[in-house]
Every structure is written in C-alpha cells, then in structure tokens.
Amino acid sequence: MSTPTLPARPAGGAGAGAGSGANGPRERLRRLRAELRHWRVTDLIGVAAAWVVGIGLCVVAASILGYMLVQGLRYLSLDLLVTQPEPSLNQTRSGGILDPILGTVIMVIVGTLIALPLAVGAALWVVEFGRPRWLARTVESMIEVIAGSPSIVIAIFGLAIFQLPLMSWMSFTADGGAVFGRSFLTAGAMMSLIAIPSIFTATREALLSIPQHLREASYALGKTRWSTIRAVLLPSVRPGIATGTALGMGRIAGDTAIIVVLLGATLRIEPEGGVPLWGTLTGTGSTLTSYVYNNSPAGEGGAPEKAYAAAFVLLLIVLALNALVSIAGRRDPARTLQK
Amino acid sequence: MSRPATESHDPAGSDGDGTRGAYPPPVRRIALDRAPTVVADDPAERPLVSPSIERALRPATGRERLRIDELSIFYGDAPKPAVNAVTLPVHEGEVLALIGPSGCGKTTLLRSLNRLIELTPGARRQGRIVLDGEDIDGLEMTRLRRRVSMVFQQPNPFPMSIFDNVAYALREQSRKRPSKRDLLPRVEHALRRAGLWDEVSHDLSRPALRLSGGQQQRLCIARALAVEPEVLLMDEPCSALDPISTTVIEQLIHELRSELAIVIVTHNLQQARRVADNVAFMYLGDLIEYGPTEELFERPRAERTREYVGGTFG
Amino acid sequence: MLARLRGPLTDRRAGLLLGAPAVAVVLIVLAMLVFVAIQAWPTFQHNGLGWLGDGPAPTGGTVDQQLGSMVEGGEAPPPSAYAIKAWPLIFGTALTTVLSIAIGIVVSVLAAIFIVDLAPRRVRNVVVPVVRLLAAVPSVIYGLIGILVLVPFVNDNLISEGQRQSVQNVIPLTGPGLLVSVVLLTLMVTPIMIALITDALESVPRGWREGALALGVTQWRATMSVAVKAIRPAIVAAAVLASARALGEAIMLSMVSGSNGYAPRIQDGLIFLFEPLRPLAATIAENTESINSAALKSTLYAFAFLLLVSCFVLSLGSYFIKRSLRAQGAR
Numbered sequence: 012m013s014t015p016t017l018p019a020r021p022a023g024g025a026g027a028g029a030g031s032g033a034n035g036p037r038e039r040l041r042r043l044r045a046e047l048r049h050w051r052v053t054d055l056i057g058v059a060a061a062w063v064v065g066i067g068l069c070v071v072a073a074s075i076l077g078y079m080l081v082q083g084l085r086y087l088s089l090d091l092l093v094t095q096p097e098p099s100l101n102q103t104r105s106g107g108i109l110d111p112i113l114g115t116v117i118m119v120i121v122g123t124l125i126a127l128p129l130a131v132g133a134a135l136w137v138v139e140f141g142r143p144r145w146l147a148r149t150v151e152s153m154i155e156v157i158a159g160s161p162s163i164v165i166a167i168f169g170l171a172i173f174q175l176p177l178m179s180w181m182s183f184t185a186d187g188g189a190v191f192g193r194s195f196l197t198a199g200a201m202m203s204l205i206a207i208p209s210i211f212t213a214t215r216e217a218l219l220s221i222p223q224h225l226r227e228a229s230y231a232l233g234k235t236r237w238s239t240i241r242a243v244l245l246p247s248v249r250p251g252i253a254t255g256t257a258l259g260m261g262r263i264a265g266d267t268a269i270i271v272v273l274l275g276a277t278l279r280i281e282p283e284g285g286v287p288l289w290g291t292l293t294g295t296g297s298t299l300t301s302y303v304y305n306n307s308p309a310g311e312g313g314a315p316e317k318a319y320a321a322a323f324v325l326l327l328i329v330l331a332l333n334a335l336v337s338i339a340g341r342r343d344p345a346r347t348l349q350k
Numbered sequence: 351m352s353r354p355a356t357e358s359h360d361p362a363g364s365d366g367d368g369t370r371g372a373y374p375p376p377v378r379r380i381a382l383d384r385a386p387t388v389v390a391d392d393p394a395e396r397p398l399v400s401p402s403i404e405r406a407l408r409p410a411t412g413r414e415r416l417r418i419d420e421l422s423i424f425y426g427d428a429p430k431p432a433v434n435a436v437t438l439p440v441h442e443g444e445v446l447a448l449i450g451p452s453g454c455g456k457t458t459l460l461r462s463l464n465r466l467i468e469l470t471p472g473a474r475r476q477g478r479i480v481l482d483g484e485d486i487d488g489l490e491m492t493r494l495r496r497r498v499s500m501v502f503q504q505p506n507p508f509p510m511s512i513f514d515n516v517a518y519a520l521r522e523q524s525r526k527r528p529s530k531r532d533l534l535p536r537v538e539h540a541l542r543r544a545g546l547w548d549e550v551s552h553d554l555s556r557p558a559l560r561l562s563g564g565q566q567q568r569l570c571i572a573r574a575l576a577v578e579p580e581v582l583l584m585d586e587p588c589s590a591l592d593p594i595s596t597t598v599i600e601q602l603i604h605e606l607r608s609e610l611a612i613v614i615v616t617h618n619l620q621q622a623r624r625v626a627d628n629v630a631f632m633y634l635g636d637l638i639e640y641g642p643t644e645e646l647f648e649r650p651r652a653e654r655t656r657e658y659v660g661g662t663f664g
Numbered sequence: 665m666l667a668r669l670r671g672p673l674t675d676r677r678a679g680l681l682l683g684a685p686a687v688a689v690v691l692i693v694l695a696m697l698v699f700v701a702i703q704a705w706p707t708f709q710h711n712g713l714g715w716l717g718d719g720p721a722p723t724g725g726t727v728d729q730q731l732g733s734m735v736e737g738g739e740a741p742p743p744s745a746y747a748i749k750a751w752p753l754i755f756g757t758a759l760t761t762v763l764s765i766a767i768g769i770v771v772s773v774l775a776a777i778f779i780v781d782l783a784p785r786r787v788r789n790v791v792v793p794v795v796r797l798l799a800a801v802p803s804v805i806y807g808l809i810g811i812l813v814l815v816p817f818v819n820d821n822l823i824s825e826g827q828r829q830s831v832q833n834v835i836p837l838t839g840p841g842l843l844v845s846v847v848l849l850t851l852m853v854t855p856i857m858i859a860l861i862t863d864a865l866e867s868v869p870r871g872w873r874e875g876a877l878a879l880g881v882t883q884w885r886a887t888m889s890v891a892v893k894a895i896r897p898a899i900v901a902a903a904v905l906a907s908a909r910a911l912g913e914a915i916m917l918s919m920v921s922g923s924n925g926y927a928p929r930i931q932d933g934l935i936f937l938f939e940p941l942r943p944l945a946a947t948i949a950e951n952t953e954s955i956n957s958a959a960l961k962s963t964l965y966a967f968a969f970l971l972l973v974s975c976f977v978l979s980l981g982s983y984f985i986k987r988s989l990r991a992q993g994a995r
Contacts, residue, residue, distance in 0.1 A: 051525070054884040057774075058782065064771055065778030065791060068858075071851065072794045075801070075809065132685030140679045150686045153693040159905070159975045160696070161912015163945045164968040167952060168696045171703055171965070189956075207689065237678035265802030267915035268945075272952045300804045300915075307808050309919035315812055322805045333800045466878055495880035502878075506871030509894045519879040522889060557991060570875070577879060 076326075083323020086316040092324075096278045096302070105314055108321045110279045111302035114195075115264055115328065117291070118274075118298050121199030122206055122263040123256060129203065130210035130259075131252060135240060138218040158208035166272035169201035173273070182293055183283045193275035194283070194293045201269050206259030210252065217251025218244060253339040261332040264325065267300040276301060299325040412442030415611045416463065416498070416581055421477035423458050423467060432458045434635040435477065440581060445603060445612045447626035447643070449619060451663065455635040456615045460583050463613065464498040465491060482580070496523065499579035503586040505566035507558035507573070512550050515558045515569055516540050519577045536576060543609075544572035545602050564595025571602065582606065584614040588621065600625050619659060623647055631655045700972060703965035706958070710746035715966070718751035718927075727752050727925035731951065734960040745959040750967070752927035756941035757971075759842065759928065760917065761910040764849035765903055771850070772857035773892060773899065779858070780865045781887055795862075799855035807916035810848045815839040815920060818938065827935050835939055840922035843937040848920055849913060853906035860905070864898030865891055897986040904982035908975045911945065918946035944971055 047055065094107030133150055141147040157165075173181055174192035182194035221244060229239040275281075275295030282290035297305070299321050304310050306318040416439070423433040433455040440446050448456040461467040462475055465486065479486045486494050496519070507515050513530070516537045521527060537554070541547040546568045550556070558569055567587060574582060584603070588596040603612060603625050616622050622629055623643060630640040631654070639646060639655045650656040657663055707715060725733070730748045737745035779791055819839030828837045868891045876886035892899075922940020925947070930936050942950075944967040955961045 050882055050884065054882055057888065058884055061774040061778040061782055064774040065783060065787070068775055068798075069791060069794055072798050076797070078809065078813070079805065129685040129689060132682045133689050136679070136682035136686040140682060142679075146683075146686070146690075149690055153690045155979065156693050156976070157689075159908040159979050161908065161914070161945055161971050161975065163912055163914040163948050164700065164971050165696070167948060167955075167964060167968050168699055170952065170955065171699045172695070204692065235678070236675045240678070261800055265800070265804070267802070267804045268912075268949055271915060271949055300802060303804050303808055304915055304919070307919060308811050309807070309923075318808055319812075322808050325802060326805060329800050329802055330797065333797065337796075464878060466874065469874070469877065492880040492882060495878055499880075500878040502871055502875060504871050506869070506875040508872055508875065508890050518876070518889070519881065522876075522879070522881045522885055573875075573879065 079319075079323055079326055082319040083326070086320040087323055088320075091317070091320055096297075098278055105317065108299070108302060108317065108324065111297050111299045111321060112324060114274070114280060114296040114298040115300070115325070117195050117280075117296070118199060118202060118270070119260050119263050121195055121292065122202030123260055125200055125203035126206040126210055126259060127252075127256060130207045130255070131214050133207075134211045134214035134218060135244075138215055139236060139240060139244070154208050154211050157204055160204075161268075162205055162266050163268040163272070165201050165204050166269040169197055169269070169273050173197040173200075180293075191275070193273050193295055195274065195296060196292045198269055198273035199292075201273055202263045202266065205262050205266060205269070206256075209258040209262065210255035213251045213255025213258070214248055217248035221247055250339050254336050257332050257335040257339060261329050261336075264298075264328050264332065265300065267304055270298050270301040271304060274298065274301060276305065278302075278305075299328070412444070414439050415442045415482060416440035416613075417478075417480040418459070418463070419478040419480060421459065421462065421475070421479060423455070423462055424474045424476075425470070426472035430635065431455075431476075432635055433462070433632075434637075436632070436637040438630055438637065438640060440611045440613055441628075442580075442611050443608055444627040445607050445614060445625050447622035447629045448613065448615045448632060449617070449622045449629055449658075450632035450638075451658070452617065453634075454632040456632050457585055459632070460500075460585055460613060460615050463581070463583055464495045464500055466495075466500065492523075496577040497579055498581045498583060499574035499577055500583040501567070501570050501574050501585065501587050504590050505563055505570050507561070507566050507569050509557070509559055511555045512541075512558050512561070512569060513537055513554040516572050516576050518573060523577070540572040540576035541569075543575050543606065544568045545598070545605070546572055562595070564591050564598055567591060567595065567599060568602065571599075571606075575606075579610060581611045581613065584612060586615055586617060589617070596621070619647075631658060633658070697972065700965050700969050703962060704969040706962040707746055707748070707966035710743050711748065715748050715750050716754060716970075717749055731925070731947070731960065731963065734963060735954045735957045737957050737959040739956065739958050741957065741959040746962065748963055750944075750963075752925045753942060753944050753947050753967070754970070755927040756921070756925075757911060757943035757945070759941065760845050760849055760921070760943055761907050763842075763846045764853060764910050765907050767846070767850045768854045768857050768906055769899065769903055772854050772861050772902065775854070775858045776861040776865050777887055777892070779862050781883070792862075795855050795858050798851070799859060801852075803852055803913060803916040804919075806848045806852055807919035810844050810916070810920035811840070814844045814847065818844055823938050827938070831932065831935055831939075835924065835926055837935070837938045838922070838940075839938075840920050841938045841940040842921075842928050844920045845917055845941070848916060849910050852913065852916065853909050856909065857902040857906050860902040861895065861899055864895040868894055897989045900982050900985050900989070904978050907978055911943075911971055911974055911978075913943075914945035914949035917943050918949055921946060923950065 091107040092112065093109055095109050096111070097106035133154070137147045137150055170192050172178060174190045176190055178192070178197075179190045181196045181200075182191045184190050225243055225247075226239055229243045230236075234242070270276075274297065276297060277295040278297055280291060280294065280296035282294040284290045284293070302321045303318045303325065306314040306321070308315065418436055418438040418440075421433055421436045422431045424431045436455075436459060438446070448459060450456050458467060458473075461470075463479060463486075467473050467475065481489065481494070481497060486498075489497075508518060510518070513533075517530075517533045520533055520536060538547060538551075541550065546565060549565060550561075550569075558566065561569060567590075571582075571587075588599050591599065600621065603614065606612060607627075614622075614625065626643045628641065629643050629646045631638045631646065631650075631652075633654050639650060639652045641651075646655065647659050650659055727748065727750060734741070734745055734748075775791075775795070779788055779795075783791060816839060818841075819837075822843075823837050823839070831837065872890050872894065873886050876890045877883070881889070921942050923942045923946065924940040925942050926940055928936050928939035928941055932939065948964050948967050951960060951964055955964065
C-alpha cells in the first residue's frame with residue numbers, strides 16, 4: 012500500500028487561508044446570493060411568502076394595537092372611568108364605564124373562584140390518584156370537550172339549567188314564577204367552564220414535570236399522599252397554576268357570548284334583594300365586553316367613542332393578564348427541574 | 351424524540367445472539383467471497399482474519415479525492431481555533447479515521463468537509479478544501495453535499511417509511527417527482543450496499559423509526575449512499591449502538607471502501623484500528639500525527655500520540 | 665376549605681376529596697350534552713333531519729322570517745311553528761369556518777417557518793410576543809374594529825355601485841359580509857395556530873434537519889419536506905382547535921357578518937365576497953332574548969347541538985388523523 016506522504020504541518024503554508032474565509036457580512040451575502048441562484052423558483056416563492064407573512068403579521072398587529080391605542084387615548088378620560096353609565100342615546104349624556112369595569116372584575120373573580128378548586132382538584136386527582144384509569148381518561152377527555160365547546164353553547168346550556176326552578180336562588184324570579192336565570196353568579200359559573208381547561212392543563216403539566224423521586228422521598232418519610240400533595244407538590248406547581256389561572260382569567264375577561272346571554276345585559280349593576288354582596292352576585296349587570304358590543308353599531312349602536320374607550324380598557328386588562336402569564340412562566344421551578 | 355425499542359425485528363444473526371457480545375470484537379471478519387448483501391447469515395462460519403493480514407490483502411489506496419489544506423475553524427470570538435491549520439489528504443478507496451480526545455476538533459473538521467459547519471452560528475473557516483481539484487467553495491452547496499455525503503452520530507432516519515427515507519434525496523434532486531417504480535431499483539441498490547435489503551425488503555413501507563438502532567443507522571447509510579457520493583463522512587456512527595450492531599456497521603464500512611472514500615470520526619481506538627487504513631490523531635485542534643493505521647498505533651512518532659494510543663489520557 | 669383539612673387525611677379520603685371535582689367536571693359536560701339534546705329534541709321531532717336542508721319551510725318564508733314567526737308562537741306553540749330550514753345559517757357557518765381555517769393553515773405554517781427558520785433573532789424577539797398578544801385580543805375588539813373600520817372601508821371602496829344594483833332585489837350590499845367575516849376570523853384564529861405550530865416546529869429534532877441538509881437539500885426544502893411533514897399532526901391539531909373557535913364565534917361575527925340569514929352564492933362571482941350571512945352561533949346569540957318562545961328555544965338549542973356535534977366530530981377526526989400520521993413517526 013502506498014504510504015501517505017504528508018508532513019503533519021507543511022512548512023510555509025502559502026496560499027492557504029487567504030481567499031476562502033467565510034468572514035465578513037459582504038462575503039456571506041455573496042455566498043447567500045450564490046446559493047439562492049441554485050434554488051428552485053418555488054422555493055424562492057416560499058421563502059418570500061414566509062417573509063411577507065412574518066412581516067405582515069407584525070404590521071397587522073402593530074396597526075391593530077396602534078389604532079386601539081390612538082382611539083383609546085382619544086376617548087378615554089378619568090371622568091369616564093369613574094362615572095356610571097346612563098341609559099341615553101346621546102353620547103354626551105350616556106355616562107361612563109365604571110359599572111362595566113366593575114362587572115368585568117366581578118366576573119373574573121367569580122369565574123376564577125369557581126374554576127380554580129375544580130380544575131386544580133381534578134388535575135391533582137388525575138395525576139396523583141388516577142384510579143380507575145378509565146375515569147381519569149374520561150376526565151381528561153371531558154375537559155378537552157369543554158375546551159372545544161363554543162362559549163355560546165356553554166352560555167345557552169347555562170340558560171337551560173339556571174332557568175330551572177331548582178336554581179332560582181342564583182338569579183331572580185319573576186312574578187309568574189319564571190326563573191330569570193341571568194346573574195353574575197350564573198354567568199360566573201359558566202365562565203368557570205371556559206377557564207377550567209387552561210388551569211387544568213397547566214396544573215397537570217406542572218405536576219407531571221415533578222420528578223417521581225420527590226414524591227417517593229416524601230412517602231419514604233411516612234407522609235400520606237395528602238400531606239405530600241400539600242407540603243411538596245402544591246408549592247412547586249404553584250407557578251404552573253398561576254400561569255393557567257392568568258390565562259383562564261384572560262379568557263373570562265375577553266368572552267362576550269356568555270355575558271350577552273347570561274348577565275342580563277343591564278347597563279348598570281342591578282343588585283337583587285337587600286343583602287349587599289349576595290344581592291350583587293345574584294343581580295344583573297354588564298361587563299366591558301358586553302358594553303363594547305352594545306355600544307357598537309351592532310348593538311344599540313349609540314356610542315362608538317365609548318365603545319373604543321371601553322375596548323381599550325379591556326385590552327389593557329387582557330394584556331396585563333397576559334404579562335402575568337409570562338412572569339409566572341418565567342418563575343416556574345417545574346421548568347428548571349426538567350432541565 | 352422517542353426512539354422505538356431495539357428488540358423489534360432484528361435479523362437472526364445480528365442482535366439475536368447475545369452470547370457473542372464481546373466488546374470490542376477481537377478480530378475482524380473478512381468479506382471475500384460473499385454475496386454483497388449478506389449480513390443476516392451466520393457470521394461465525396466465515397473465516398476470521400486478523401486486521402493486518404486483511405490490510406495486506408487490500409489493493410493500494412487510490413488517487414486523492416479530497417484534500418484539506420491549512421484548514422482552520424474558529425467559533426465565535428474564541429481566540430483559539432477549534433481546528434488549527436490542518437492539512438490532510440483523503441484517497442479513493444481508503445478509510446481515514448480521525449481520532450483524538452473529546453473536543454479535539456475532529457467532528458468540527460468532519461462537518462466542514464461538506465460545509466455543514468456553516469449551520470453553526472459564529473463558525474468561521476480559513477483554508478481550502480479541495481474536492482477532485484475543485485475548491486468546495488466554488489461548488490454549489492447541494493452538489494457538494496451529494497458528492498460528500500454524511501452519516502451522523504445519532505441515527506436520524508426521517509419519520510417516513512423506509513422507502514421514502516432512501517428515496518428522499520433522489521426525489522428532492524429531481525425536478526419532476528419520479529414514480530415509485532422508477533426509484534425502486536436505486537433504492538434497492540442503496541439498501542443492498544448498506545446491507546439492509548434482506549432485512550427490510552419484505553415491507554419497505556414500514557416506518558423507519560420502528561427499526562432497531564443498528565438498522566436505523568444502516569438505513570441512514572443507505573440514504574447517504576443513494577445519492578452516489580464520492581466521499582462518505584461518518585461522525586462516530588457506532589457510538590449510539592450496541593456492540594453487535596457496531597460489528598455489522600464496521601463490516602459495512604469495509605465493503606464500502608472499495609467504492610468510495612470514507613472519513614470516519616471515532617473516539618474508539620479499537621474501532622479506528624479495525625476499520626481504518628490511515629489514521630489522523632488530533633489534539634486540541636492540532637493535527638498531531640497522520641499515518642497508516644499500523645504505524646500510528648505500533649510506532650507512533652509523536653509523544654502525544656504514544657500517550658493517547660497507549661491509554662495514558664483520553 | 666383547606667384550613668379544615670389541615671389535619672392528616674387518609675389516602676382514601678384525599679382521593680375522594682380530589683376525585684369529587686374531577687367527577688363534577690365529567691358530570692357537568694355530560695349534563696351539557698344531555699340538556700342541549702333534550703331542549704333541541706322538539707325541533708328534530710317536528711322536522712326530522714329536514715331542518716338541516718335548504719328550501720322554503722312548509723310555512724314558507726326565509727329562514728329569518730321562520731325564526732321571526734317562532735317568537736309569536738309563545739310558550740305552547742302548535743307543531744307547525746317549529747318548521748324551519750336552516751341551511752343558509754349552516755352554510756354561512758361552514759363557509760366562514762372553512763375559508764378562515766384554509767387561509768389560517770397556510771399563513772400560520774409560513775409564519776411558523778419564518779419564526780423558527782428565517783427570522784433573525786432580533787426580529788424573532790418581536791414577532792413571538794406579538795403573536796401571543798394577538799392571540800389574547802378579545803374577539804369583541806376584532807368585531808369593533810371590523811364594524812367601525814373594515815365594514816365602512818369595504819362599503820365605500822370595494823363595492824361598486826353596479827355590483828350593488830345587480831343584486832339589489834335579492835340582497836342589500838352594505839359592507840358587512842363574507843369578506844370582512846373571513847378576514848377577521850382568520851385574524852382571530854391564526855395566532856393560536858401559529859403558537860401551536862411554532863412549538864411543534866421547534867421541537868423537530870435537529871438531526872432530521874441536518875440529515876436532510878447533509879443530503880444536499882436546500883434549507884427551504886429541508887424545512888418543507890422533513891420538518892413540516894413531521895409536524896403534520898400538530899398542524900391538524902391546530903386546525904381543529906381553530907375551527908372549534910371559528911365555528912363557535914358568535915359575537916364578533918354577529919357584528920360584521922351582516923346578520924342576514926342568507927346563503928352567499930358562489931355563482932355571483934366577486935359579489936359573493938360582499939354578500940351578508942349569519943352563522944349559527946351568531947343566530948343563537950342574537951335570539952336569546954326571545955327564548956321564552958318554546959319553538960325558538962328548541963330551534964336555538966338545536967343549533968347549539970349541531971355546533972357541539974360538529975366540534976366533537978372534528979376532534980374525533982383529528983384524533984384518527986393524528987394517530988395514523990404518528991404511526992409513521994411524525995409528531
């Protein structure tokens with residue numbers, strides 16, 4: 012066989028290293044151009060389309076947000092925020108958006124309070140107990156069904172059950188005995204359904220990402236499952252729960268269909284009966300979403316300026332909740348554990 | 351990515367017999383008068399010939415295919431190059447093994463031969479690489495990578511059927527989508543060369559990811575061979591495999607070398623010894639020594655090489 | 665609630681305590697299916713499956729007139745009051761959903777490729793939060809922008825007087841309609857799809873892409889023929905999730921669709937895009953005020969039932985598609 016004739020390091024090394032370095036942006040551009048020349052036309056169209064879409068997305072988002080910002084700042088005033096709405100077609104006399112803001116806050120609180128224990132409990136049960144298997148799988152698929160159900164369907168399902176005489180305590184009953192079925196409580200109960208999937212999923216993912224040996228260590232110390240859940244698992248999935256909850260709150264704040272169907276669409280918060288808090292909960296009202304809807308040309312159509320102002324406030328609330336999600340996500344120890 | 355368990359569908363001769371799992375196998379079987387596709391028959395009956403005798407039986411290495419000339423690779427702002435002014439020839443019909451401790455730049459060197467290194471952000475190259483007298487910078491990237499094909503450390507078959515995997519590059523390089531029937535001969539040829547045909551021919555539509563690890567790697571070799579490359583780069587092709595699959599792949603490298611030039615990166619000295627004709631030893635980016643396998647292992651010239659092949663460090 | 669449970673709880677009791685909400689969730693969903701089906705039953709009873717079809721109802725009139733006459737039926741209407749042919753609404757739902765999802769798939773795959781493959785890091789750091797932000801915008805805000813900006817724009821600039829006159833005896837063209845509906849619906853569902861597809865594309869093993877590149881395939885082809893092909897299950901899942909959103913979008917579409925129980929006619933050519941419609945969900949939302957009428961109530965629940973069944977069939981279909989794709993090792 013021929014012996015390779017090569018010194019490990021040829022003396023001199025002339026001519027090498029000079030011409031073909033991949034350095035410098037100009038050189039790289041030249042190369043890119045050279046490579047693109049060999050691409051198929053369809054590939055080039057694809058790349059161009061992807062760039063157009065990506066940039067277009069930013070432009071669209073920027074124009075939506077910019078437009079809302081301009082309109083919101085134009086029509087929003089402190090006065091508007093703190094006065095109650097008045098039933099008037101005249102824009103100068105239709106009052107502010109205090110009640111819708113409060114309505115949104117109440118709705119988010121009620122919905123979250125109902126959704127949180129249900130979703131977290133269900134997630135804990137599915138991951139930590141999960142027997143019998145078929146039931147656990149049923150729970151998961153039912154939550155998927157909720158996630159896939161349109162909120163308008165959830166809304167009129169709510170109407171069907173809350174108009175039953177059995178449920179009369181949750182809303183007001185008319186003279187003839189017909190149950191109205193519309194109140195913060197009934198709307199909140201249905202709102203909890205649209206928040207459950209995100210809380211459930213986030214909690215379950217967080218629980219699943221906890222290494223098994225943490226649980227085993229706790230069991231080895233003679234702890235019961237319950238104290239393990241309380242002392243070990245819950246603290247470490249708290250950021251996951253927070254993420255899911257903030258997402259769910261965003262969905263509640265942004266939903267219109269359930270409000271339109273189940274909150275009675277009164278402009279102001281109208282408590283039922285004399286008990287302070289309970290009266291408000293079983294009473295009717297409006298939220299920012301229904302306010303926007305009703306004041307747009309599609310509703311009574313009276314006040315597009317106020318609709319813009321309300322929509323701007325709504326957008327701020329939703330964006331704030333969104334920011335919470337990323338903050339909670341960043342603090343998620345379950346994620347660091349995974350790595 | 352979940353890789354399917356290795357126990358599924360393996361030929362009787364490769365994985366089934368656990369008693370032969372000596373690692374590394376002490377001697378190598380020679381492939382003299384066998385059908386080119388046979389991997390599945392009982393290897394125990396074949397003559398066992400020691401590496402040095404076999405190497406003596408082989409014809410001399412052919413003409414120079416690839417030449418690495420004063421090649422340096424820098425990553426980002428690191429002052430020291432990952433590969434430092436390396437010059438190496440690759441001949442037709444030879445297996446060149448790049449050895450050296452982890453981080454010595456052997457994989458970087460390999461990946462620069464088909465310009466895959468350019469995918470790494472911040473990687474810069476100096477020096478020339480010449481393929482059949484042409485600077486690879488002047489070649490169209492896609493052409494270059496078909497002539498200098500590559501097999502990776504982790505078997506990476508695409509999530510498609512076996513057939514589609516091998517036919518992938520053929521389909522991509524033709525403008526009109528060729529029919530399955532047109533492709534079949536070339537797919538079969540590639541699978542035969544990779545010694546996989548007998549194991550998979552009964553069902554080419556099986557998902558490639560259902561194959562065992564060793565079969566997946568041979569499928570990747572078949573996929574790389576389907577484009578009829580002149581040089582085959584192998585980046586530690588056996589490090590993710592069990593000893594028996596490793597033996598099969600090493601066997602394969604043997605059979606392939608008559609047709610093309612193979613550059614293999616390995617951290618396994620025994621493997622380099624078994625498969626390579628020439629060995630290049632790298633250390634911290636420098637090419638320390640290059641020579642015929644026998645010489646480099648038996649009579650290393652450099653102190654570092656002696657320490658490394660002697661197992662003092664590495 | 666938790667305070668009372670500070671004390672040690674046996675495994676069994678803890679299981680029951682946590683099992684209760686799990687079972688409650690199951691019961692709620694089952695109750696939803698049962699309730700909606702029961703309420704919808706009279707419509708099926710009186711019309712069979714014929715109400716899904718097209719043409720004049722036995723009592724005559726367009727679908728909107730049929731719905732309107734139901735309100736007068738009161739709480740104990742005669743069987744004839746249930747008569748309805750809901751095809752225009754069903755067609756409107758299907759049309760808006762299919763079009764927006766079809767556009768959405770193309771746009772979101774391209775956008776995901778842009779985000780994962782093409783965009784420089786700095787651009788990417790802008791686009792990713794932007795997408796998340798767009799996904800969070802409540803649909804009523806899209807509706808507001810649609811009705812106050814897009815609808816007047818379409819009415820003033822896109823619809824010509826000739827077009828308006830050519831169909832004036834059939835349907836008024838005033839701006840709201842198919843075009844605005846589909847644009848906004850696409851805008852609404854695309855961010856979710858982009859988020860899901862981007863996640864999937866990022867999780868494609870690097871080895872697959874490198875393997876393709878090492879075979880002499882261009883970057884773009886490596887993405888399209890290996891990465892995008894590998895994430896087809898995720899694309900299907902994203903499309904199904906988005907179609908559930910699109911099918912069920914009530915308020916936004918009620919604002920910008922023109923709210924007219926009319927089935928846009930493709931044979932009208934370009935005018936087709938400007939013709940108004942009203943999908944099922946919007947019909948439900950707009951008529952809940954009059955739900956005391958038994959016939960209307962049953963009809964609305966029938967619509968809801970149809971939406972539920974469609975969503976269910978979609979997710980079932982996606983399950984089987986995903987399963988067969990995953991059999992090849994796609995993810």
